[in-house]
Amino acid sequence: xxxxxxxxxxxxxxxxxxxxxxxxxxxxxxxxxxxxxxxxxxxxxxxxxxxxxxxxxxxxxxxxxxxxxxxxxxxxxxxxxxxxxxxxxxxxxxxxxxxxxxxxxxxxxxxxxxxxxxxxxxxxxxxxxxxxxxxxxxxxxxxxxxxxxxxxxxxxxxxxxxxxxxxxxxxxxxxxxxxxxxxxxxxxxxxxxxxxxxxxxxxxxxxxxxxxxxxxxxx
Numbered sequence: 001x002x003x004x005x006x007x008x009x010x011x012x013x014x015x016x017x018x019x020x021x022x023x024x025x026x027x028x029x030x031x032x033x034x035x036x037x038x039x040x041x042x043x044x045x046x047x048x049x050x051x052x053x054x055x056x057x058x059x060x061x062x063x064x065x066x067x068x069x070x071x072x073x074x075x076x077x078x079x080x081x082x083x084x085x086x087x088x089x090x091x092x093x094x095x096x097x098x099x100x101x102x103x104x105x106x107x108x109x110x111x112x113x114x115x116x117x118x119x120x121x122x123x124x125x126x127x128x129x130x131x132x133x134x135x136x137x138x139x140x141x142x143x144x145x146x147x148x149x150x151x152x153x154x155x156x157x158x159x160x161x162x163x164x165x166x167x168x169x170x171x172x173x174x175x176x177x178x179x180x181x182x183x184x185x186x187x188x189x190x191x192x193x194x195x196x197x198x199x200x201x202x203x204x205x206x207x208x209x210x211x212x213x214x215x216x217x218x219x
Contacts, residue, residue: 001032001040004193007049011191014064015095018080023056048197051143060147063087063094063187069147074102084150085130089183092118094190108151109158109165116176123180128152130179131159133171135216136203152176172216181210 006026014020021029023037030037041058044050051060058066060083065071071082073091075098082088082103092101100119107114116124133149140146149171153159156173163170186206189195198206204219213219 001030001036003040003043006030006037006040007044007195008191008193010044010050010058010061011064014061014080015191016078018064018078020058020061020064020066048140059144062190063090063183065147070108070151071103071105073098074104075099084147085152085179086132086150086183086186087147089118089179090187093120093184094187105152107154107158109153109162112154114152114154118180120184123177126176127154128176129154129156129159129173130176131162131171131173132216133168135171136207136218137200152179172212172214174212178211182207182212184210 009026010020023041024034027034027037038056041050041052041056045052049061050058053059060066062083063086065081065083065087068081069083069087071085071088073080073082073088075092075095078095078098080091082091085105088103088105092099100117102115103118104113104115106112114126114128116126116128118124130150130152134141134146138146149168153162159173162168200218204217207213207217208219
């Protein structure tokens with residue numbers, strides 16, 4: 001089985017439909033066995049193109065989630081789950097004809113509803129402050145935990161209250177303008193053949209260009 005063609009097939013379905021077919025459906029479509037598909041998914045998981053859950057199902061294919069990670073992203077035709085704040089803001093940049101998109105979440109501290117119209121042209125208007133808990137060098141130690149804790153709060157006061165309540169260390173705090181810049185080009189090319197994930201030094205330079213610097217970002 002061509003692993004790269006499978007990766008592109010999965011990503012394009014997520015982009016077009018906001019869902020991904022079960023391995024058995026994919027096997028029937030491609031004329032291979034379910035075991036072949038499972039083995040290919042394991043390779044994509046190993047190479048960090050996908051994140052599989054304990055049952056071998058796709059849980060994340062950044063920037064898309066297959067379950068609720070706290071962010072919905074809605075274009076005029078498709079509804080997606082964003083894998084985190086970063087991923088949610090990336091979808092309008094990555095998916096053709098998805099800009100502008102309505103991104104919605106709730107503040108993890110007070111539960112207030114937050115929503116923005118996000119497009120490719122400029123950062124969104126509205127309240128909100130991003131807080132990323134896990135430094136970039138450790139995201140893949142437990143990528144689900146890291147993604148579940150890349151959130152948007154009402155304000156820094158809500159971040160402080162949440163950190164005190166949960167006894168978590170303070171991570172990176174930054175505004176929606178920088179979150180928008182972080183998301184704008186991060187996944188460019190991911191829907192196409194030949195996509196290559198950034199190496200750590202390339203990622204650190206990208207973060208710097210987005211205005212995000214320091215040990216947390218590895219630069």
